[in-house]
Amino acid sequence: MTSSGTSSGASSGPHDLGPVLDTSTAPDGARVVEPLLPDLLLTQQHQMCPGCGEPIAVRGYLEALVDLGVAQQSIAVVGIGCYTSFSSSMDVDLVQALHGRAPSVATGVKRMLPDRVVFTLQGDGDMVNEGLQEVLHTAARGEDITCILLNNGVFGETGGHMTATSVIGQRTKSSLDGRDADYHGYPILIGDLIARLQGAAYVARGSVHNAGAVARTKKMFRRAFETQLRGEGFSFVEVLTMCPTGWFIPTADGPSYMQETLGEVHVMGELKVDGRIRTTEELHDENAARQAEIEAQLAAGELRK
Amino acid sequence: MTAAPPLRSDRVLMEGSEALVRSAIAAGCRFFAGYPMTPFTEVLEHFARLLPDVGGACVNAESELEAVGMAWGALATGARAATGSTGQGLSLMQESFSEITLAELPLVIFNMARGQQDYYQATRGGGHGDYRHIVLAPHDISEGVALVQLAFHLADKWRNPVLVYGDYLLAHTQEAVAVETIAYPPLPPKDWAVDGRASGSGQSRNVTPLGVSKHGQPAFGQEGRAQYAASKIPYMEREVRVETAFLDDADTVIVAFGTPSKFVRYAIGRLREAGHKIGMIRPITLWPFPYDTVRAAAGRARVIGSFELCAGQMIDDVRIGAAGQAPVEFIGGVSTDGSGFGVGRLLDVDVIEQRILALHTGQPLGMIPGTDVYRYELAPHQKEPTR
Amino acid sequence: MTRITVKTRGTVTVDVETCKGCELCIPACPPGVLTMSDGVNRTGFHWPELHAGCTGCAACLLVCPDFVFEVFRYAEPVDHEFDSETP
Numbered sequence: 001m002t003s004s005g006t007s008s009g010a011s012s013g014p015h016d017l018g019p020v021l022d023t024s025t026a027p028d029g030a031r032v033v034e035p036l037l038p039d040l041l042l043t044q045q046h047q048m049c050p051g052c053g054e055p056i057a058v059r060g061y062l063e064a065l066v067d068l069g070v071a072q073q074s075i076a077v078v079g080i081g082c083y084t085s086f087s088s089s090m091d092v093d094l095v096q097a098l099h100g101r102a103p104s105v106a107t108g109v110k111r112m113l114p115d116r117v118v119f120t121l122q123g124d125g126d127m128v129n130e131g132l133q134e135v136l137h138t139a140a141r142g143e144d145i146t147c148i149l150l151n152n153g154v155f156g157e158t159g160g161h162m163t164a165t166s167v168i169g170q171r172t173k174s175s176l177d178g179r180d181a182d183y184h185g186y187p188i189l190i191g192d193l194i195a196r197l198q199g200a201a202y203v204a205r206g207s208v209h210n211a212g213a214v215a216r217t218k219k220m221f222r223r224a225f226e227t228q229l230r231g232e233g234f235s236f237v238e239v240l241t242m243c244p245t246g247w248f249i250p251t252a253d254g255p256s257y258m259q260e261t262l263g264e265v266h267v268m269g270e271l272k273v274d275g276r277i278r279t280t281e282e283l284h285d286e287n288a289a290r291q292a293e294i295e296a297q298l299a300a301g302e303l304r305k
Numbered sequence: 306m307t308a309a310p311p312l313r314s315d316r317v318l319m320e321g322s323e324a325l326v327r328s329a330i331a332a333g334c335r336f337f338a339g340y341p342m343t344p345f346t347e348v349l350e351h352f353a354r355l356l357p358d359v360g361g362a363c364v365n366a367e368s369e370l371e372a373v374g375m376a377w378g379a380l381a382t383g384a385r386a387a388t389g390s391t392g393q394g395l396s397l398m399q400e401s402f403s404e405i406t407l408a409e410l411p412l413v414i415f416n417m418a419r420g421q422q423d424y425y426q427a428t429r430g431g432g433h434g435d436y437r438h439i440v441l442a443p444h445d446i447s448e449g450v451a452l453v454q455l456a457f458h459l460a461d462k463w464r465n466p467v468l469v470y471g472d473y474l475l476a477h478t479q480e481a482v483a484v485e486t487i488a489y490p491p492l493p494p495k496d497w498a499v500d501g502r503a504s505g506s507g508q509s510r511n512v513t514p515l516g517v518s519k520h521g522q523p524a525f526g527q528e529g530r531a532q533y534a535a536s537k538i539p540y541m542e543r544e545v546r547v548e549t550a551f552l553d554d555a556d557t558v559i560v561a562f563g564t565p566s567k568f569v570r571y572a573i574g575r576l577r578e579a580g581h582k583i584g585m586i587r588p589i590t591l592w593p594f595p596y597d598t599v600r601a602a603a604g605r606a607r608v609i610g611s612f613e614l615c616a617g618q619m620i621d622d623v624r625i626g627a628a629g630q631a632p633v634e635f636i637g638g639v640s641t642d643g644s645g646f647g648v649g650r651l652l653d654v655d656v657i658e659q660r661i662l663a664l665h666t667g668q669p670l671g672m673i674p675g676t677d678v679y680r681y682e683l684a685p686h687q688k689e690p691t692r
Numbered sequence: 693m694t695r696i697t698v699k700t701r702g703t704v705t706v707d708v709e710t711c712k713g714c715e716l717c718i719p720a721c722p723p724g725v726l727t728m729s730d731g732v733n734r735t736g737f738h739w740p741e742l743h744a745g746c747t748g749c750a751a752c753l754l755v756c757p758d759f760v761f762e763v764f765r766y767a768e769p770v771d772h773e774f775d776s777e778t779p
Contacts, residue, residue: 016776017743023706030764034750042520044759051714071505093499095381096513104371108378111362116501137367211751252715298722301747
């Protein structure tokens with residue numbers, strides 16, 4: 001599927017696409033396949049940049065909560081980053097935490113209200129830089145909460161600086177010539193690190209670079225929340241999200257850049273399920289298999305989420 | 306020979322830490338998180354032992370930073386919760402203290418301090434921004450039991466953190482105490498708390514220090530939030546508490562707080578028996594500080610002395626209170642033991658009595674015994690101020 | 693000139709003014725029936741325009757960061773006919 005860049009009309013492909021259809025109003029006699037907004041989002045409006053992957057991830061977990069029927073027992077604990085502004089548009093009881101501190105706040109909430117679904121929403125700067133100790137200990141304690149990481153490999157809100165998950169060669173405002181192993185050190189693969197803690201019951205890494213990845217990530221959210229509901233311990237979903245602004249690349253190049261850089265290092269897949277840590281080879285094999293499966297579904301016009 | 310007084314079966318001999326913890330539980334505290342650090346550690350131990358029995362939770366957090374975070378989460382659900390440490394550990398919690406105050410959460414903080422040098426930290430705040438915490442300083446375990454319960458009540462009344470300033474002496478000595486629940490006037494329900502049940506209803510809530518609320522609801526904004534928080538401060542100042550003695554005829558007034566104030570009180574008692582007109586002011590709330598009481602005393606006294614186990618911090622508030630009506634002198638000093646945790650040479654009634662008498666009779670104060678060696682000496686490059 | 697008929701199983705609505713012109717929907721669409729407009733909305737962004745052949749798979753909605761799309765499926769596939777200059 002080639003990108004059509006900024007071209008318009010019907011002249012870019014090998015066949016004539018025909019006239020533009022009216023998409024201003026809902027059609028008569030057709031059923032809604034997917035609504036505009038998830039139930040738990042109060043408004044479309046947000047302040048994320050064009051091409052930002054975070055709102056895509058937000059839709060995923062909000063839909064998962066509704067699908068599981070736990071909307072009315074959910075509490076969010078939000079860290080500090082671009083995504084913080086979703087605290088006003090998510091129709092979820094919410095506690096705002098400081099940078100890096102959401103897992104401990106979530107622990108306090110869950111200890112007082114053990115039957116609620118408690119989840120954190122954090123970025124990589126928040127969780128893996130400032131709050132690394134918090135998330136590791138919360139996972140090690142096996143707290144029955146779900147930590148959600150939006151990983152774009154930069155501190156987005158402050159303008160695009162290197163974090164602990166930025167990859168070698170990645171150019172940021174604090175690694176202008178690209179991250180250098182000798183000078184800046186190596187990235188932390190936080191999902192892989194957490195998977196090795198006994199208290200962590202379900203650990204997955206999703207991505208939002210294409211429709212198939214988005215669909216797979218939503219399944220990961222559901223399985224993570226189910227893990228919490230069964231009281232099996234700590235659950236974790238990392239989601240690679242695009243940040244063309246923080247990566248200093250054209251907006252439309254976000255997904256391909258992400259796959260070629262972050263995606264090569266932070267590998268997508270279910271890292272730990274049923275107490276078993278899966279190998280990188282298993283993850284690559286599964287990713288290839290799922291990709292083929294999803295392309296077939298899309299060609300047939302149906303994508304199962 | 307007279308008969309011994311009947312044994313009070315409701316009193317149990319216990320260390321201060323345990324008494325304070327039992328009092329917190331009697332006040333309804335159901336969550337505590339902390340990190341071991343001397344002389345606070347036993348508070349954590351007693352909470353860990355006693356909270357599960359009442360259906361509460363105590364977490365030994367991975368650092369003080371996470372301890373205050375956990376208490377934050379528990380408070381957000383509407384529970385009564387506390388954290389604590391010694392001054393050094395509270396230093397780590399300062400960012401959260403500032404933000405918890407903005408979020409209007411009723412945190413109770415225990416400082417089992419290593420002396421009285423955490424006065425600034427407690428009353429000025431080591432965190433950023435305009436905030437105040439009500440600070441209660443018990444002078445013994447019995448008062449500590451009462452002030453802990455007052456702390457939880459005031460915290461909920463004002464939706465503002467309250468700090469209980471204790472120390473090594475308070476934590477580690479034993480007294481026979483009866484811990485009973487103290488009744489306070491009723492408080493409104495915590496309709497601001499979040500428990501998940503409003504999620505998905507369109508009426509969900511945020512507990513936040515930021516001036517943000519849900520889409521469609523009015524919001525403070527950052528400036529509004531800060532203005533709102535600052536405008537609460539004058540109202541909380543009405544919660545001032547102070548104890549005074551012999552002020553009617555005092556030429557010299559000594560101001561002291563916490564456990565050392567009992568030593569000061571005893572010394573003053575002896576000096577009064579010898580005919581000296583000396584009075585005492587004991588702030589029970591360090592914030593709000595009893596400025597009016599000091600001002601009234603300064604109007605009649607010749608000199609005010611500030612006794613503290615530190616280099617002099619409360620003396621600033623004494624000077625503000627005196628408003629120039631009488632000179633204010635420092636008669637305390639840095640005093641601790643070899644470990645740095647606890648009491649030192651200055652906490653000695655004879656030494657204290659000497660220093661009060663010297664102030665009262667206009668004699669120079671002697672050096673605190675044993676400190677002669679540790680006086681700073683200027684190096685040649687430091688002799689002149691830099692212009 | 694050729695008469696082309698495209699079976700269309702679904703369709704979308706596009707919230708033109710909310711779109712931020714990121715173009716992630718264009719490569720995401722499996723039948724490739726989305727193209728960016730010539731015009732710009734009030735914020736200055738081009739938005740996606742729909743052509744015949746939508747399957748209602750909702751891939752565009754899945755990848756859209758701005759909640760621009762609503763996706764529909766017809767009870768019976770609709771035939772879109774048009775004249776094409778391309779042989």
